Every structure is written in structure tokens, then in C-alpha cells.
Amino acid sequence: MRFGVRGKEALAITLLTFLVVATTTFIHLSQLTKVVVQEALRQTELIAKQIYAQSSRSLSRVRGGSHWDILRSDQELRSLLDASVGYSPYLLYALIADREGEVVLHSERVKEGSFAPERPGLQALLSLGRFQLFQVLYGGGEIYEDTLPLSLDGKPFGNIQLGIATSLLRRELNISLINSLYLAGLALPVAWLFAMGLGNLILRPIRKLTQEMDRLRRGDFEVGGHLGREDEFGELASQLQLLGQQLQSDRLKMLSEKEQLQQVVDHLEDGIILFTQDRRVLFFNKVAEGVVGRPLEQVIGWPWEEMLVPSHPLGLLLEQAFEQKSGFHNAPMALPNDGSPKEFLVSVFFVTDAQETMGAMVLLKDLESIKTLQSLVSYSAKLTALGRLTSGVAHEVKNPLNAMTIHLELLKEKLDGSPEEVQQSLDVIGSEIRRLDRVVQRFLRFIRPEELSVKLLDLNALLTDIASLLEAEWREGGVAFTFQFDPTLPLIPADEELLRQAFLNILLNACQAMPDGGKVKMSTEREDGFVNVSITDTGVGIAPEDLDKIFRLYYTTKPGGSGIGLSMVYRIVQMHDGVIDVFSGADQGTTLTVRLRAC
Helix, strand or coil, X not given: CCCCHHHHHHHHHHHHHHHHHHHHHHHHHHXXXXXXXXXXXXXXXXXXXXXXXXHHHHHHHCCCCCHHHHHHCXXXXXXXXXXXXXXXXXXXXXXXXXXCCEEEEECCHHHCCCECCCCCECHHHHCCCHHHHHHHHCCCCCEEEEEEEEEECCEXXXXXXXXXXXXXXXXXHHHHXXXXXXXXXXXXXXXXXXXXXXXXXXXXXXXXXXXHHHHHHCCCCCCCCCCCCCCHHHHHHHHHHHHHHHHHHHHHXXXXXXXXXHHHHHCCCCEEEEECCCCEEEEECHHHHHHHCCCHHHHCCCEHHXXXXXXXXXXXXXXXXXXXXXXEEEEEEEEEECCEEEEEEEEEEEEEECCEEEEEEEEEEEHHHHHHHHHHHHHHHHHHHHHHHHHHHHHHHHHHHHHHHHHHHXXXXXCCCCCHHHHHHHHHHHHHHHHHHHHHHHHHHHHCCCCCCEEEECHHHHHHHHHHHHHHHHCCCCEEEEEECCCCCCCEEEEHHHHHHHHHHHHHHXXXXXXXXXXXXXXXXXXXXXXXXXXXXXXXXXXHHHHHHCCCCCCCCCCCCCCXXXXXXXXXXXXXXXXXXXXXXXXXXXXXEEEEECC
């Protein structure tokens, strides 16, 4: 059964009314139970006192003999026991028992001579909370007792026990429950009629909003301006109007992103073909278009048999995969590609959701590209091995250098006072040893893998700090520093010391490229989760034929240069998953841009 908004609203108000009535009834009954129990206790205490008084009179009138025989023979006491049960609507029985629990007198005479069972005290009910007391009274038929001790000459010899049945207490409460049910029976129809009328008033603007939503579904984004209300529905219509404008903007953006995604997929080296659940062509990129031999616009929605020519090598594999509903991986195959055969690794994957096949994807890997990549990996492994070898050689060179330095110092001490030309020769040997040691140290720093000490870093502050150190040194040379920092630049995760070394090398190169002075401009900006740092000088620039060589190890065009500075910069930027670009020309200055990930 389907409920509309009006029916749901009427049902909700009715249920709410029922809940209110039921809750108030339950609270009223829980409070009433306390009052009923208190009244029952008051009546039982009064009856117990009357029985006690009558027992005392009987025992005082007759002296001698068994006091139990005296009580048994007292007809007034028996009549009082019988009348007590009829007097109180809650009292189930009244009895007098000795200290061992044997019944001497009972309102039900057949139980005289038996032993009275132990019952919970009526006072225990009063110690319960209202809701617990309500649960006890309606949980089952239990009996509680109010007990008053009997004494003679100050010594107890028996008990007066009055039994109260919870079923009798519950009977009193049922009268209030019936009245509450009458109230609920009257309130529910009234609530239903009220809800139906209120639903009609609310549904009118909702129906208009539904019409506006239907217009929006059909592509008419100019919606929400026809209600003319100033209440909450008017606000909803205003939001609907904004939604239409946003959807229109998002639709244009989505079309643009779809075109960009199409361009990205078309630039993949691997071919991709997507099929629907019923084996119809859904999509393929440019590489796959060369294999299929037809444009996507022509065959989209076609069955795969019609997409391929009958003698196409891919047809047999697809037929086998679709019949067995089992994919395969990296099957080598020569496929036509723009009229000429080409080697591919063909894989078929079935897309499933909850054990149901939703479609299939064919992946065509260019075998020539894979071979090229394998060659690059092999070359990289060889370079790594070469790096380990050269690192060992460098260490082997460093150890003799240290020994030569020590023995040179010892030789200087022994030749102290020797001719000046001998001292000059020793100084030249020491200088060359130190220079060779610096070369080895630089080489080791370059090839040795380092652990990054990453923390959040403010690039603007770092660049300002480096520039302040260099500004004093290069001011006399006519070099001026200018800044154009983005104040909203986010922090980046980086190794501060390594980046300090990298930017210091870049700025030193910029200053050294302006022997007659000039300007060094530093700028920062944020862009799509990255930060860009650009450093521009007005120096001699770099010749076009040298641009692709400047990051090579030991390549330099400066007299006395080591050729390690920019290589170290390039390595540090790579360690931070960054990119460095250079733009320059002879006598046109140079701009180096470093792109790093932001937080």
C-alpha cells in the first residue's frame, strides 16, 4: 500500500496523538498505583489494629487456659476476620498464626491448622518507584502481606497477617485505564480529520514545487520563480532556483571536463575498449580506434560482432571470452593498427557487481612500449649498480687522502726550517689534497641516498631568510633582490635543510650570472594543490644548446665551477616529488621555477 504525503502526515499526527495519550495514561496510572497501594496499606493497618484490639479484649476477659483456645472460641473475633475481607476491596484474607507459622484463625476456615506460606511485605511495594510498581501490579498475580505482631504480657506469641492480592489492586486501576481508552478513541478521529485538512494546505505548494522539479528534469533550468511566497516554501523555491543555476553551470563544466577526460584517455599508450552488459560498444580511445578501424561515433551502441570486420584477429578472443564469461591476461597478438600490424598484449576483464556481470573491458598494451620500459628499468638498475660502485671507489680514494694529510703534517714538522721552496711545495701538496677531498665529499653527497626530515615549512619565510643572507654579500656587486610573495601560500611538507641548500644554490647561480649587477626577483604562488617558486635574474642567460645540460653532474660553464650545484638542486627537488623548469636565452636572463606539493 502506497501512502502519499497527506496520508503520511495524517498517520504521523495520529500516531503522535496516540503516543501522547498513551504516555499521559501511563504516567497517570503509575502515579495512581502509588496512591492505591498507600490506601491498601492504610486499610490493612486499620483492620490489623482492630483485630489486635479484639484479641486483647478476648484474652483480658478470660484468665487461665490456653490463649489460643480463647481466641478460637471468640465468635466476635471470627466475625471481625470475616468482615475484614468484605470491608476492604483489596484484602484477600486475614489470619492469626503462632510464632511457628501455624494458622490458628483464618478467614477461610479450611486453612486453619496449616502453615502460612511466607509472603513479601506490603511495605516493599512502597519502596519501589512508580514505574516499577506499575510493572509489578501488571506483571502477574502476586500476594503481599501486612503483618502485626501479637503480644501477651509484653511477650510476642503470634502474628496478625493480612493478604493483599495485586489482582485486586489492578482491578481498581483498570477503571482509570478504561477512561483513558475512551479519551484515546475520541482523540484519534479528531486528530485524523485535523491532519487531513492540514495536509491539503501543505500539499498545494509542494505540488507546485513538483512541477518545477519536473521542468528542471527536462532541462529547463529557469525554475523556482513562480511560487511568489515568503514562507519556508518560498525559501525552498529560492534554493531550487539557485540549484537550477548551479546545475546549469555544473553541466557546462561537466561537458568541459568530459572533453578533457577524453583527451587524457586518448593520449594513453594503451588501448581501452568498454562493452555494456549486453556486449554492445560503450567506449574506446584513440589507440583502440586504430585497432578497430572505425571511429567511436560510428559504432557506439553496436554489438561487438558488428564493430569488427569478420576476419579481425581480436574477434576470436572476444567470442571465446564472452561465451565462457572468463577473462584472460596479456595474450600476445598481432593486431592491425592504422593499416599496419603491431604487437599488443590483450587482456579482457569482466566488471561485476554483487556477482552480476555489468560489462567488460578490453585492454590493449603496446608491446613495443613495454619493451622500451623494460629497457629503461634495466638501464636504471645498471645506473644504480654503477652508483654503488662509484660510491665505493670514492670511499677508497678518501681513506688514502686522510692518510696523506696526516703524513703531510708530520713531514711539515720534520722539515721545519727547511728552504722556502720546500715549504711552498708542501703547501701546494696540502692544497691539492684538500681540493681533492672537497671533490670527493661533494661527489659522495650527490650519490649518497639521504633520509628526508619532513616537517611543515613556510616557503615565504625560508626564501626571505636566504635572501637576507645573500643581500649583504652581493649589495656591493650591484645585485638587488625583489619579492612578490603570495600571502595565502599554504605550508608544504619538506626537509628544511635540503630545500635551503637547493634555493641557496639557485640564488648563488643567479647572482654569479650578473657580474655587472642586476635584479633577482623571487615570487611564489599557489596552483591546484601545489606551490610554485620562481627565481628570475637579469644575467647573461643560458644558450639554447646548453639548456638540457645544466642539471648534469659536473657540467658547468663557469670558470672554477664544480658542476654539482644545479645537479644537487635537481636531486633535492626530485626527492620532494617536485618539478623544476628553466626558461632562458642568451643575454635574456634566466627563470627557474620549482613546483612542490602543498599540504
